[in-house]
Amino acid sequence: MKILFFSSKAYDVQFFNAANEKYGYELKFLEVPLNISTAMLAQGYEVVCMFVNDVVSADVLQELAQQGVKLLALRCAGCNNVDLKTAAELGIKVVRVPAYSPYSVAEHTIALILTLNRKTHRAYNRVKEGNFALNGLMGFDLHGKTVGLIGLGKIGLCTARILKGFGCKVLGYDIYEPTEAGTIGIEFTDLDTLYADSDIVSLHCPLTPQTYHIINEDTIFKMKKGVMLINTSRGALIDTQAVIEGLKKEQISYLGLDVYEEEAHLFFEDLSSKVIQDDVFMHVLSFNNVLITGHQAFFTSNALQNIADITLQNIHAFEQQYVLENEVKAS
Numbered sequence: 001m002k003i004l005f006f007s008s009k010a011y012d013v014q015f016f017n018a019a020n021e022k023y024g025y026e027l028k029f030l031e032v033p034l035n036i037s038t039a040m041l042a043q044g045y046e047v048v049c050m051f052v053n054d055v056v057s058a059d060v061l062q063e064l065a066q067q068g069v070k071l072l073a074l075r076c077a078g079c080n081n082v083d084l085k086t087a088a089e090l091g092i093k094v095v096r097v098p099a100y101s102p103y104s105v106a107e108h109t110i111a112l113i114l115t116l117n118r119k120t121h122r123a124y125n126r127v128k129e130g131n132f133a134l135n136g137l138m139g140f141d142l143h144g145k146t147v148g149l150i151g152l153g154k155i156g157l158c159t160a161r162i163l164k165g166f167g168c169k170v171l172g173y174d175i176y177e178p179t180e181a182g183t184i185g186i187e188f189t190d191l192d193t194l195y196a197d198s199d200i201v202s203l204h205c206p207l208t209p210q211t212y213h214i215i216n217e218d219t220i221f222k223m224k225k226g227v228m229l230i231n232t233s234r235g236a237l238i239d240t241q242a243v244i245e246g247l248k249k250e251q252i253s254y255l256g257l258d259v260y261e262e263e264a265h266l267f268f269e270d271l272s273s274k275v276i277q278d279d280v281f282m283h284v285l286s287f288n289n290v291l292i293t294g295h296q297a298f299f300t301s302n303a304l305q306n307i308a309d310i311t312l313q314n315i316h317a318f319e320q321q322y323v324l325e326n327e328v329k330a331s
């Protein structure tokens, strides 16, 4: 079986080659993203493996189908960038990695909260320069604060468990109330109550038509003045322009982002010697109470190993014509 990887990095090559020792598949790694200009490279490959910012629209799928692709294997959880309806019409099956390490993303969420609060990123630079002054570094006790989690799936629940360890009150909202919520000590509530009562709001729901810009001008001003907002889920959950207004009006006092709605043109690349053309991104970045990481919440060795193992298991199941446990279909 020949598998073509798009948007590959050195760490993908390392972890997939190791996981492939068990299967012996022929793996070809391309650095280019999967899009309409690169889809024709899939000629002769039955399986194509893509990552989170590859956009697989109807025209890309048509090209892949023409090249003989039968399986699209996502090495990520979110499938918001794939036109699942067209894939089904063209007979291309789509599989994903629904869970590889909720701990990786939950722990990164906590890292953003703690860094924004205690300003360790600024303290690190000051101390390196021999500046031991504490002015501007004051934080607050996380203990006793109320944290509102939107989305109580694998990552949301894992984040809740960690926050309970800090002594936080955890409010949660989801379209379905998970059975574990009560045991963990999450107070399940409606969105308006969550916005009104939370000192920190953290997003853990997928990007869907219902959640697109769930954080907007209206919802930001339903939150407590001085709120901390964290997004480690998907960039387009947040209307970035509205968040800029919220920061300027000091409605939002802390913003932690691991994702950004236009990240596909920025993240995962070294642009340090280029001029970044995205004015909105540069504006958000300019606030000193904003901390942005480049979609690295998943990036632990444990997660990468699980991603490689589960992706190859998915492909093996397809090859053997087993039931595809991790298949995603248009709803």
Ligand code: NAD
Residues within 6 Å of the ligand: 077, 078, 098, 099, 102, 105, 150, 151, 152, 153, 154, 155, 156, 173, 174, 175, 176, 204, 205, 206, 207, 208, 210, 211, 232, 233, 234, 258, 259, 295, 296, 297, 298, 299
């Ligand atoms: P999950 O499927 O286990 O949980 C998602 C939860 O969101 C579910 O409980 C679902 O019912 C809920 N939900 C769906 N629509 C909702 C809505 N309209 N309002 C409120 N809740 C809603 O997924 P997960 O593994 O917990 O991942 C959550 C998200 O984290 C993913 O969708 C993905 O976008 C993001 N993610 C980010 C990274 C990263 O590196 N930054 C890595 C993995 C996942």
